[in-house]
Amino acid sequence: MSETDESAANESAPVEEAETIDEEPSPAADDASTDESTEADLTELVKDDPEAHTGDETDRYAPLEVEGLRKEFGGITAVDDVSFDVEEGTLTGLIGPNGAGKSTTFNLITGMLDPTAGTVRFNGEDVTGLQPHEIANRGLARTFQIARELEEMTVLENMMLAPKGQVGESLWRSVMPVTRGAVRDQETEQLERVWEVLDFFEIDHLADEYAGNLSGGQRKLLEMARALLTDPDVLLLDEPFAGVNPSLEKRLLEHIHELRERGYTFLIVEHDMDLIMNNCERVIVMHQGRILKDGTPAEIKESEEVIEAYLGGEV
């Protein structure tokens, strides 16, 4: 729970500067693991029903629906009547100047904060006010910054600590080779999943490294790997590129695109407008707690209100 608390506190801090992190490879960076399970095929991360994502692009199913969301902190209305959908299999960007209400919206969706008004629906069910773990269990995952106490544990230990109840059984069970026997101790099974996800993010060679020794970008990969262990349908990422150098940023983006192609849905909160414009097919712009514009990158770029909000305010 302390991880959750710390993360919540982090998200809602008025000033949230990215830690300046050097991208020096950590000491263990070259220790390529020889474990055979690290050679997992990427296709093992394919979502259950890829057909569901190839339909008519103009009428996609929206697993996440936010309606009339509002959050007041004392006299401040941080989120003011916010409504939007996130359609299945998309990379949707939520952008806006500092203080626009992005992180608060994110925290309202994931159950970290209770809204003053409004509803959050996930896969057709009202999840407003549910506990964060209940929402995560339903397949709406978010990344968590690596809490301080977890820095003293290895990457592998961090992965093994991902809540067992949240691990998506069906997906992983379906990829287990039958020849290895139907009866398998749950921890062994979880270890297999852990290696497959670590391998996917190309951080399997860092398994024995202390999380505290990871570079900023490697941490982001670990954070996403932990979120993926829960086998979510939708992943919410709050500033996943903060403190990440350009080459790791590129890799992180490739992983996100690859997962999207495999059927995962992403809502990415970012203040870097160009990055979102170049990678998302749908962009929601927030300003002063409200939705300023919701559309394709081309529509956003043409919007005078958006240009004004970015040029007029502190970006």
Ligand code: ADP
């Ligand atoms: P963003 O993530 O877009 O930068 P936030 O959602 O963090 O914006 O903040 C939106 C507004 O709400 C800001 O004015 C911020 O100071 C305020 N705020 C956020 N969290 C809290 C809180 N826990 N208590 C009081 N005010 C808050």
Ligand code: MG
């Ligand atoms: Mg924020």
